[in-house]
Amino acid sequence: MEIKRIVSFLPSATELLYEFGVDDKLFGVTHECKYPEDAKLKPQVISSVINSDDLTSDEINTVTCTLLNEGKNIFELNEKNLIDANPDLIISQETCEVCAAYTNQVKSAVDILPRKPELYSMDPHNLKEIIQSVIKLGQILNKEKKSIEIVNSLEQRIQFIQNSEKTIIPKVLAIEWIEPFFTAGHWIPQMIEFAGGVNLISNSGDHSRRMDMDEVMLSDPDIIILMPCGFDTDRTVSEYGSILHNNSAWNSLKAVKNNQIYAVDANSFFSKPSIRTIDGLEILAKIIQPDKFENLIVPVNSFAKIS
Structure with missing residues (x-):
């Protein structure tokens, strides 16, 4: 199936979609999708219930822990924007339920949508897996050539740092x-x-x-x-x-x-x-x-x- 309409629940995925040059297919993002600048203009399908700009670190931690302990969501789903987006593909994550929209929001989104989208969850825990996620998303979007270009550039930069002789450690x-x-x-x-x-x-x-x-x-x-x-x-x-x-x-x-x-x-x-x-x-x-x-x-x- 050709992917024509995408919703990103993950800022890092949003960045990668712009890198692939498919931002014209991006119809929904989160409140945290701020890079590149144009991502801020996309309709938001996810927002946070916590206004971290007005809270101290300790207050943010306390509110977050309270919500999680009470089984409440720390993210809100904008149902109208999601339905308007009508995605073929939703990109989400399973790395951290505090950092970005998580399983609950994905399930709610699928339940709301009359036409069930393809789901792709990015769950990297190291640099190799971040690289692999570029390749995988490239395959999903039929952007294999571009994904190889991106990966080759990233790996060269990694190897330059990793292989440089270090003195004091x-x-x-x-x-x-x-x-x-x-x-x-x-x-x-x-x-x-x-x-x-x-x-x-x-x-x-x-x-x-x-x-x-x-x-x-x-x-x-x-x-x-x-x-x-x-x-x-x-x-x-x-x-x-x-x-x-x-x-x-x-x-x-x-x-x-x-x-x-x-x-x-x-x-x-x-x-x-x-x-x-x-x-x-x-x-x-x-x-x-x-x-x-x-x-x-x-x-x-x-x-x-x-x-």
Whole structure:
């Protein structure tokens, strides 16, 4: 069946659809589909019940946990926009029920639609699986040639970072949420290893989990990279100032004393299993091996050292 009408429940899929040049077939997106700019103009079929812009990290965590514990949805389905979209294909995910529309929304969408669409769920947990998702979606959309072009470019960039000779191999702790602390899981540990660091606490493919200050202190990182899920660099720097700047236990850490704390644009380059995670890999390389990758060009304001 030829795919003529697509609804994306996943921002990383939306980015990939634009990369494939099939955005003219995209008739529904989520509130988080903000890249490229044109995606913001597409009808929204999914929105969040949580306004994270007006809440602190702790408040966001509390509201999210309360909704999940009560069995309530944290995303809302716009039934009218979905029916108007009348999709042949819905792209969703099973990686994280907090980060993007999940199984409940997909089931509700299928129940609402009079014409049942094809479903494709992207569920990558490492860079290899992100690459594979490009190939798979290319096959579904009859864009195999374009998918091979994209994959070849991404793999060359990965290999350049991964195969570069590293000198000192620092211990790196990536933190996915600041209050409370959460580990950075899924593809992040592998990215840190490829970029020339020793990843601490979490393992490649693991789901993110809560951790406490004692665990952070015990890990004794040389470098700490803050990447709160869904936050950009400026928001992360702001959160740091209000939550950790005056924390005595935090300030006793070696990485803090050595001025090796970094904020990154997690929303664009780390939180989602998109092809822009390769930009994220390059950002990590510049942070972890600054001398080796000094001339590597990364997006403006994609990371900042916190002093």
